[in-house]
Amino acid sequence: MRIGQVGFGGISKEINLAYVPEAKVGNYVIVHVGFAISILNEEEAHRVFETLHELNAMDNPDLS
Amino acid sequence: MKYVDEYRNSKEAELFANAIRKSTTRPWTLMEICGGQTHSIAKYSLQDLLPETISLLHGPGCPVCVTPINLIDKAVHIAAQPNVIFCSFGDMLRVPGSKENLLTVKSKGGDLRIVYSPLDALKIAQDNPQKEVVFFAIGFETTAPANAMAIYKAKLDDINNISFLVSQVIVPPAIRSILGSSENRVQGFLAAGHVCTVMGYQEYEPISQQYRIPIVVTGFEPLDILQGIYLCVKQLEEGRAEVENQYSRSVRKEGNLSAQKIIQEVFQIVARHWRGIGEIAQSGLGLREAYAQFDAENKFPHEVHSQERSTECISGLVLQGIKKPNECQAFGKSCTPESPLGATMVSTEGACAAYYRYQSV
Numbered sequence: 001m002r003i004g005q006v007g008f009g010g011i012s013k014e015i016n017l018a019y020v021p022e023a024k025v026g027n028y029v030i031v032h033v034g035f036a037i038s039i040l041n042e043e044e045a046h047r048v049f050e051t052l053h054e055l056n057a058m059d060n061p062d063l064s
Numbered sequence: 065m066k067y068v069d070e071y072r073n074s075k076e077a078e079l080f081a082n083a084i085r086k087s088t089t090r091p092w093t094l095m096e097i098c099g100g101q102t103h104s105i106a107k108y109s110l111q112d113l114l115p116e117t118i119s120l121l122h123g124p125g126c127p128v129c130v131t132p133i134n135l136i137d138k139a140v141h142i143a144a145q146p147n148v149i150f151c152s153f154g155d156m157l158r159v160p161g162s163k164e165n166l167l168t169v170k171s172k173g174g175d176l177r178i179v180y181s182p183l184d185a186l187k188i189a190q191d192n193p194q195k196e197v198v199f200f201a202i203g204f205e206t207t208a209p210a211n212a213m214a215i216y217k218a219k220l221d222d223i224n225n226i227s228f229l230v231s232q233v234i235v236p237p238a239i240r241s242i243l244g245s246s247e248n249r250v251q252g253f254l255a256a257g258h259v260c261t262v263m264g265y266q267e268y269e270p271i272s273q274q275y276r277i278p279i280v281v282t283g284f285e286p287l288d289i290l291q292g293i294y295l296c297v298k299q300l301e302e303g304r305a306e307v308e309n310q311y312s313r314s315v316r317k318e319g320n321l322s323a324q325k326i327i328q329e330v331f332q333i334v335a336r337h338w339r340g341i342g343e344i345a346q347s348g349l350g351l352r353e354a355y356a357q358f359d360a361e362n363k364f365p366h367e368v369h370s371q372e373r374s375t376e377c378i379s380g381l382v383l384q385g386i387k388k389p390n391e392c393q394a395f396g397k398s399c400t401p402e403s404p405l406g407a408t409m410v411s412t413e414g415a416c417a418a419y420y421r422y423q424s425v
Contacts, residue, residue: 030258035209037261040314044312048287055080
């Protein structure tokens with residue numbers, strides 16, 4: 001089984017990558033009890049902020 | 065972008081809070097399923113950002129809290145056996161059993177080890193071939209991939225001195241149970257982002273349709289939760305009832321298929337008893353026949369007659385969202401994290417522990 005070093009804000013741990021076979025060095029992963037269960041999708045990660053900017057634009061039409 | 069701090073920005077939280085206030089015209093009651101979300105809500109005082117008409121109920125998604133008392137008693141019995149090394153996540157040690165908890169066994173000299181992952185227990189078994197190693201395999205769909213893999217590996221590598229005391233539960237039947245109760249007040253759910261990372265969210269669609277209830281798959285950071293609430297309220301105000309995915313940076317509709325495959329290989333759906341709630345049909349995972357040799361309940365057959373101690377504790381009602389932690393007489397008085405009456409005060413994912421830690425009473 002593939003193992004990777006994953007950093008958790010300063011601490012580094014060996015994490016099992018069996019469930020994220022496509023994981024590459026530099027990816028952000030979600031880890032549960034020693035296993036990575038997903039790779040964060042960077043495009044989707046920005047969606048929260050896009051929604052916010054839309055809400056902000058609705059509130060302040062002059063600024064948008 | 066590091067995908068953590070960005071989702072904790074207070075200015076942006078205020079923007080979402082404004083949007084929620086603007087779209088709310090009536091009172092709504094929502095429930096967050098996962099204890100991790102409850103923890104965030106308490107830690108960042110998110111309820112204070114919301115209009116008073118929106119109330120958040122805290123759901124049953126705390127694995128330590130719902131592990132039934134008879135399995136705690138079995139764990140205590142097994143951990144006390146002379147040739148056993150008992151491995152568990154740290155949270156389980158203080159959970160009250162009928163008479164004792166696992167910490168008592170440790171104080172009496174039992175070989176009890178706190179591990180981070182079930183794979184650590186597997187390694188302990190390989191390093192101690194003369195001992196019987198038992199792992200307390202508790203949790204929701206989030207720990208199931210790890211527990212399933214450890215069991216699968218034990219069989220594959222012929223490690224026969226390890227067994228698993230399994231208490232795996234799954235979320236969708238619990239949601240149905242809450243919605244089917246005559247006391248139900250929940251009008252919208254924030255589903256647990258990491259559970260859905262593993263299992264996807266297709267299973268939630270028939271629930272949303274059948275009960276006409278919005279279900280928003282939601283992450284754990286403050287902005288995730290506020291956006292989840294916003295999407296849920298928007299659906300309710302517009303009279304929609306759909307499954308939406310707020311946590312799309314981690315959750316795909318179909319979930320993690322390779323994790324589901326191993327879970328399927330090792331486990332089958334069984335009825336499980338949820339502490340404080342009762343038995344829920346088809347709400348858990350148990351070992352398949354092909355893995356029965358790794359079932360600690362087979363390896364250490366022992367009848368236990370478990371009984372909840374009679375106290376003021378209302379953790380069952382808290383877990384079902386019927387009461388809030390601070391409505392309990394014992395909260396912060398006779399019940400604290402150091403000396404808990406109920407499991408919801410023990411676990412870092414328990415609603416009572418979250419209130420105790422972050423809220424002034």
